[in-house]
Amino acid sequence: xxxxxxxxxxxxxxxxxxxxxxxxxxxxxxxxxxxxxxxxxxxxxxxxxxxxxxxxxxxxxxxxxxxxxxxxxxxxxxxxxxxxxxxxxxxxxxxxxxxxxxxxxxxxxxxxxxxxxxxxxxxxxxxxxxxxxxxxxxxxxxxxxxxxxxxxxxxxxxxxxxxxxxxxxxxxxxxxxxxxxxxxxxxxxxxxxxxxxxxxxxxxxxxxxxxxxxxxxxxxxxxxxxxxxxxxxxxxxxxxxxxxxxxxxxxxxxxxxxxxxxxxxxxxxxxxxxxxxxxxxxxxxxxxxxxxxxxxxxxxxxxxxxxxxxxxxxxxxxxxxxxxxxxxxxxxxxxxxxxxxxxxxxxxxxxxxxxxxxxxxxxxxxxxxxxxxxxxxxxxxxxxxxxxxxxxxxxxxxxxxxxxxxxxxxxxxxxxxxxxxxxxxxxxxxxxxxxxxxxxxxxxxxx
Numbered sequence: 169x170x171x172x173x174x175x176x177x178x179x180x181x182x183x184x185x186x187x188x189x190x191x192x193x194x195x196x197x198x199x200x201x202x203x204x205x206x207x208x209x210x211x212x213x214x215x216x217x218x219x220x221x222x223x224x225x226x227x228x229x230x231x232x233x234x235x236x237x238x239x240x241x242x243x244x245x246x247x248x249x250x251x252x253x254x255x256x257x258x259x260x261x262x263x264x265x266x267x268x269x270x271x272x273x274x275x276x277x278x279x280x281x282x283x284x285x286x287x288x289x290x291x292x293x294x295x296x297x298x299x300x301x302x303x304x305x306x307x308x309x310x311x312x313x314x315x316x317x318x319x320x321x322x323x324x325x326x327x328x329x330x331x332x333x334x335x336x337x338x339x340x341x342x343x344x345x346x347x348x349x350x351x352x353x354x355x356x357x358x359x360x361x362x363x364x365x366x367x368x369x370x371x372x373x374x375x376x377x378x379x380x381x382x383x384x385x386x387x388x389x390x391x392x393x394x395x396x397x398x399x400x401x402x403x404x405x406x407x408x409x410x411x412x413x414x415x416x417x418x419x420x421x422x423x424x425x426x427x428x429x430x431x432x433x434x435x436x437x438x439x440x441x442x443x444x445x446x447x448x449x450x451x452x453x454x455x456x457x458x459x460x461x462x463x464x465x466x467x468x469x470x471x472x473x474x475x476x477x478x479x480x481x482x483x484x485x486x487x488x489x490x491x492x493x494x495x496x497x498x499x500x501x502x503x504x505x506x507x508x509x510x511x512x513x514x515x516x517x518x519x520x521x522x523x524x525x526x527x528x529x530x531x532x533x534x535x536x537x538x539x540x541x542x543x544x545x546x547x548x549x550x551x552x553x554x555x556x557x558x559x560x561x562x563x564x565x566x567x568x569x570x571x572x573x574x575x576x577x578x579x580x581x582x583x584x585x586x587x588x589x590x591x592x593x594x595x596x597x598x599x600x601x602x603x604x605x606x607x608x609x610x611x612x613x614x615x
Contacts, residue, residue, distance in 0.1 A: 223545045225556070234552055239272050239553070240280065241308065243263075244284075244309070245283075246313055249286060250447055251313065253524040258528065258530075258531035259531075260523075261523075262534075262535045264511060273543065285313060287315065288315055291316055296319065299324060308324055310335075314396070315392050318341070329557070331354075332535075333360070337364040341357060341392070353583070360531075363588070366615060367400065367490050371490040373611075375439050379439070379466065381410070384437050385437035386412070387428065389417060389419065389444045398442075420444075423451055437462075439468055467487045468487065474593070475524045475525045485595055485598070486597060487595045488593070489592065491590070492526050501532065503537075515528070536572070565581075588615050593606065593608045
């Protein structure tokens, strides 16, 4: 209102001067003529320094948060069902990151009710539809599973929001790391989790170079994550000099794995890589040793099964698992000043357990990146916070050298921001050793 009054006053003043000049018959009347009124309007309407100090050009619209309101973001992770062990640590990481971060320009951050991606395409789509119905939401931390992101990402990004995942790893969601976008890439999608082209290469190098095995087979379940990682392993293993003797698929609901295992056994592989989820992973580990030709085959899995529940199963003793390097040491998140040890202390105190799966730090860093982006893309207009949606993307696109719990974070042109460090751990065996097995690193890969 004050700005409007000043503008009106300036306009009236300019008009009065102009009128006085026109009514003066003296020879020097022109020297007293005021500048055109349009000049006065241009000066008074120029954005203030405070308003100009933000990212974004308004091309995706803005969201306004009135005094007393809150900045709206959402969490979309697998928090029920067979893979809740994977999504719950991510959702809890989002909650703790918001608490540690604090306000944005004096406004609280509201996470709303946690939404469930069900680790499925249908679950991701249904939850995304709920999110985009609320036009105040600026960004979403999720999904846990790549299959859910395939359906959720187009809806969320088309609505001008951003989606930042701490758990998705499928190359299809970002790129082939050589400049070609993946078939499911969407502008406005980012992740702090690694690209599985790195994980496939890590497991291939371990199997061929460390274990000295030259033949292998792979099983997936058709999910973008499982199929993408199985293919990444196969390609990398052959590049190392190994031979793939089989590449098969199962259904997520299958319980009898003998037919597909018999098919795999015909090739006589020395190693079998099955980067799938529970419960299908339970049955493969249980039934494989009983299939003729697989009695001595080394069993390998990935981060979809790298959790304390699976490691506690007797049939998984001795298995190898690839996944993100969680040896975070003294890494500090630059936005909150917290270390991984700070996070774990609060996590264990509040929920009475350690995170069951390895991507909790990725979820924490994804959240602080989003909050930083909102802060950089917003400004105060009186008592109102104005957030530029394009500015959020501009900030994330420029992230370089960011210090997170997972290490140094740099975002590339296709939203891959995560550290590429991968480890292989071996399951010690036994329910009491499940947590220790998560840290039983036998191979490291850091390209």
